[in-house]
């Protein structure tokens with residue numbers, strides 16, 4: 004006979020102590036993955052305590068629940084799996100997806116879903132059904148960073164198979180064992196999925212995440228005018244980098260005396276992220292009064308074959324827009340050669356190529372610019388094009404730096420320099436919150452651009468004095484509320500808002516309204532676990 008212990012709290016149980024106790028337990032874990040597993044279990048046991056700890060320790064916990072450690076969690080997900088914690092919609096559910104979605108508890112509460120198909124998780128490639136932690140991690144940032152209610156979030160992984168053989172061969176692999184669908188089979192699945200999502204979750208905003216580049220562009224184009232959705236890797240990344248670039252260009256131009264409209268940007272990597280960011284950066288130049296065509300002239304793109312030129316045979320569709328028509332000569336393939344030709348003021352990496360920005364590259368950028376702008380944006384940190392300490396060392400501390408994943412500060416000439424984190428985590432919580440509160444019908448390009456401008460204007464005096472280009476992460480709720488306000492105002496301008504009463508609010512009242520809507524974990528002393 005099993006003997007169950009009585010359900011009473013242990014003697015001397017005190018919540019404040021338990022918060023500290025949980026933190027000590029977390030810190031005692033020997034590596035990031037163990038910490039991830041611990042936090043995931045804590046969330047199941049005591050979600051309020053989990054969010055309380057997360058909110059109070061963003062700088063420490065975000066790199067575990069999100070980039071970079073979430074990359075390890077995804078790579079190993081089939082092996083560390085403990086319990087269902089999100090929704091899998093499988094290719095085998097084709098024909099009755101609506102029925103599968105209907106199983107989600109309290110569908111009427113759902114407001115935001117992050118949907119991945121696992122086909123390009125960070126820079127780690129096709130991880131198949133192991134991609135679910137990306138959706139979970141992004142939604143934890145919605146909850147912590149924008150105060151979205153946990154019950155309103157729906158993490159989804161589309162389990163469509165994988166083209167990665169080692170997963171198909173792994174007896175513990177959690178997903179369906181087949182190669183990915185292509186063409187009509189994939190399109191039919193996505194069409195049925197989106198229709199079913201709207202039927203089951205009528206108030207939902209869908210964030211597409213980490214789809215491989217072709218599908219990322221294709222489904223964004225196909226669905227953005229029909230459903231309330233956006234693509235985080237294309238639009239969210241575009242917005243976050245535009246924001247950081249606006250501030251970086253000001254710093255660089257102030258140092259060099261060269262005007263803002265003289266900046267030239269070289270993109271190393273021309274996938275969904277590279278091209279998404281390049282398109283968004285056009286507005287940096289158009290906001291200065293240039294035409295779109297002129298702006299395009301300031302942007303150069305590079306892929307694995309070198310500088311992208313229009314005369315290249317078999318160029319993929321998404322690369323055509325920025326393909327150069329003004330270069331004559333043999334293909335330029337070496338990055339240093341390309342930099343010598345372009346003479347960029349900014350070098351942005353979205354290539355998944357670890358250490359691609361070598362000492363030669365960094366020194367060349369520093370020889371061309373008083374303050375070179377270098378953003379190695381590939382995630383996770385193991386795929387970053389350049390580490391922060393090398394960037395500081397090789398440019399003699401001149402670099403204006405932002406990376407996709409977090410880096411610790413570096414001391415240079417007795418001054419602690421902080422790395423900016425150019426990661427879409429600064430943008431999507433605010434876009435989501437603004438869209439949800441205004442009941443936006445669609446997410447327009449201008450709503451994304453306004454989100455970006457609001458982020459660039461959100462630095463406080465101390466951050467400006469410290470030469471930062473992004474605000475510090477522990478202020479994310481304040482920042483998200485400002486981004487949300489900018490998104491709402493733009494939705495109103497374009498008649499895309501459904502909550503018309505918000506139109507009458509002054510800017511201050513709108514901000515107050517947004518902040519009042521943010522969910523807080525109940526304080527330790529009133530929490531249900533007492």
Ligand SMILES: NC(=O)c1ccc[n+]([C@@H]2O[C@H](COP(=O)([O-])OP(=O)(O)OC[C@H]3O[C@@H](n4cnc5c(N)ncnc54)[C@H](O)[C@@H]3O)[C@@H](O)[C@H]2O)c1
Pocket residue numbers: 123124125126127215216235236240243271272273274275276277305306307308309353354355356380381382383386406407408425426427428
């Ligand atoms: N910082 C952020 O917020 C953020 C957001 C989205 C994506 N990313 C990162 O961007 C990276 C790329 O994502 P994606 O969806 O565009 O992937 P992708 O695979 O579609 O694109 C990679 C691009 O890099 C190019 N490339 C690969 N090897 C190269 C080489 N040796 N030389 C030059 N170019 C090379 C490819 O040709 C391709 O154009 C990922 O690591 C992802 O984590 C970062």
Ligand SMILES: O=C(O)C[C@H](O)C(=O)O
Pocket residue numbers: 069070124125126213235236381382407426427428
């Ligand atoms: O997930 C991240 O950290 C950023 C981005 O969406 C990516 O795909 O790398």
Ligand SMILES: [Mg+2]
Pocket residue numbers: 125212213235236
């Ligand atoms: Mg992503």
